[in-house]
Amino acid sequence: MTAGIRTVSLRFHYYVALSTLIFIICTQTESHASSHITLPSIRYRSQPVTISVADHGATGGGVHYDTESIQSAIDACWSAGGGRVVFPPGKYLTATVFLKSGVVLEVQKNATILGGTRLEDYPAEQSRWYVVLAEDAEDVGITGGGEINGQGLEFVVRFDERKNVMVSWNQTGACSGDECRPRLVGFIRSRNVRVWDVHLNEPAYWCLHLVQCDNTYIHDMSIYGDFNTPNNDGIDIDDSNNTVITRCNINTGDDAICPKTYDGPLYNLTATNSWIRTKSSAIKLGSASWFEFKGLLFNNITIVDSHRGLGLQIRDGGNVSDITFSNINITTRYYDPSWWGRAEPIYVTTCPRDNTSSTGSISNLLFVNITATSENGVFLSGSKSGRLSNLKFLNVDLNYKRWTSYDDGLVDYRPGCQGLVNRSSAGFMMEHIVEVAPLATTMVVVVSWWGQQLVDGVVVVLWTALRLAKDDDDGDGDKDDDDDAGALKDLAKPNINPWIPGASNRREQLNWALQRLSIRNAQAHIFTGPNCALRFSSTKQF
Template sequence: MSLFVHLHSLIILSFIFITFFQTKPHSSSSSYIRLPSIQSISKPVHISVTDYGAIGDGIHYDTVSIQSAIDDCSAGGGGRVVFPPGKYLTATVFLKSGVVLEVQNNATVYGGTRLEDYPTEQNRWYVVLAEDVEDVGITGGGEINGQGLEFVVRFDERKNVMVSWNTTGACSGDECRPRLVGFVRSRNVRVWDVHLHEPAYWCLHLVQCDNTYIHDMSIYGDFNTPNNDGIDIDDSNNTVITRCNINTGDDAICPKTYDGPLYNLTATDSWIRTKSSAIKFGSASWFEFKQLRFDNITIVDSHRGLGLQIRDGGNVSDVTFSNINITTRYYDPSWWGRAEPIYVTTCPRDATSKTGLISNLLFVNISATSENGVFLSGSKTGALSNIKFLNVNFDYKRWTSYEDGFVDYRPGCQGLVNHSSAGFMMEHINGLEVKNVNMRWVGDRVKRWNNPLDFRPSSVDNIALINFQSSSYGQQTS
């Protein structure tokens, strides 16, 4: 097949993909969400890292062989760099334009665990790093493994204590560990049919990227390891995440705005298990989030389900969460979150932070089983507005022995605050519609769940309750 025919066929498939998944946000004034047009990034040239001297025994470093194969592949016009079955230990390798890494079944790329395995600059600590490139990807059915458990100083069922390279002067704080895969200032990125395993820190990181397609892949991180986020999307636009399985200790899908806005993110048809937030906006939130859609997602065992933590002055608008099943539960207070199925706040990070705004949120066809209620908290200068819940079912029950009776504002703001549980805890809202919403309680409702709606009229205006039901089921106790 000629290259022209190959490209032509993939462009047609991309057009079909866009047509099928394109959808209109709930705000009638908004434009259609534009999804990425994925061009061909898979050319017929294949180069094996073993032909460049890679041993693949998991003991000797194969970094030079891998990098040489990538460099030659890119210089020759692009193609696939193939990892046949084996174990490839490497320091940071740099992905170049036009190159797809094909990590085949029964092949594993292991990231090194030494500080000298990574560049001098902390922001470049990745096992695989693509900077200022285009038409790149990772696939093949194999695994990239960050050896995250090798960075554990002390295992702890509450939260593992991790290595921090800050003592070397390379960085400061307690999150000085390498990420797994990073795409920085890049275009036309595709990650599919690959397993990303045991990151020491964040797993898959997009920074100021455009036109990214992540699909049919899995992420696994140790459940007790902090900061091992699944997918972090920073200042990146036109991103699609679909048919992914994410099982990790920290936030699973996490849009952030450090240095610029984030537009047109779509995540669908995925399964998430996390000890923190399944979907979390922020907490880095200095710029705008707009036109984001999350549909047909199952969330289990999370400390917090859907979370918007807008702490730094950025605004959020035109976001839809639809057809989502959520199960949240309590974990130790050392993890942020108190089992809220939905958590939305503009409470500033500290006294110096600006206040952002959140508007035009739609939650439709949501089912949740949780140990705590929904938390909706604007702020005095940043009220939540035009928030809609349509066709939502909340089942509230307790099945862990962790202490309840707290509202969790972390990070920043007020921290953990003593407060009785409620079905909806609300403050600083102007415009809330609740339609076809059913709350049900199991167990001692009088003691723990006495208040379906908790708010002060002075800070909450324009509420519409349409077919709102609150009831108990199961055995009642005194």
């Protein structure tokens, strides 16, 4: 490997019997699975009917609008007691169409529903700008093997390899900046929703949006959005309960799976067996976070070529608890800093959005069987009024490697908070933390440089030592107390290779090692739980 490539490996090995680990994983999974989410069966008021949009006058030529014909077929299906509205092969250009209870859209293979690109194609209220919209509906779905396409590239004002400049329909002031564009598919205040075997492509804005829905099952489908288009999220789940996402392929510019809480809590979300690529965050809780998130499970997910892997971005006072991330493979890299994210494989933050916002708490997070290759480290950040507590890392393997030419050294608190801060990157950066396990009171630290072992010893990590002993921690009245750092040096008794650059004594060498783990404003009991091994290796100085 050339000197121009930097690789760092950080491994946590949790020493428990295999049977115990299996029990922990299984019981954690069962606790989330006990939310009684089942595959919804579409219920019809009578014997279901099948109606073709072609029988209601749709041409499928992709030039003339088929809106009236599509809506007529949906209305007829609903009036008959429910069933399927079929789109034969063709291209069906349409303004907003409204899906009704008991109706499933069957967009057949080689059929495409094309969203209109004119402001007049959408309702007056910006909150209802969707190509396909179901409101206050039950037993609704979309399937068929075909495509719904929002023609997102038609909304680009200027193409830019960093980030496209987009059209803004902000004439009414209903939304801000270039976020005034239509979404693709929306379900609002709906129950028993099912979306499967369909391709949702090129959204102009958010792709699939659930708002205050209950019992939703999204499976065996794909989402594709232009990689340079901002705000073209994959799946946004707002204030919704009992949601399952499984066997999905999501490849988009902005956040891929994004739970939010605007007007109510979000409970019991399970996302499994999926593949994600995004220029933003693959999984992101927030940033809209006024209410509680609880009981979420993300399992068996592959994240590739993304700007951020697993993210919690709490900004509005909502509390987050009982979240599990398990069996996840992550690759994160740097992109242009105009996109939120700094290649963090794991990113957990809570801080007020602005001076009018309150601060939420984050607790009881479990990260188990996580493997990541990334250009940056893990970032865990609470705030003075919103701490992180009880974060557990079991069998986590993080490998750091630089392969893009973007600058590092920036810490991303956006939105709000401190914004982008010029600060050195770290393998594991933490601040305002109450408790993290299994990072333990007693740890084994191994540091190597160019294959040479530098530090190998048992270390008791103290807050004051990691703060370079700037506070009086032993009560002797010395505000610039140096004793704890010295005690740390004596306790560790490391076997130190003498040629660490810039290190003239054992303490400097040990501090060099500990600085690879960046901890600020953390309580003294940050490290709790059983012993673990903490390993760093490097082919180049940080």
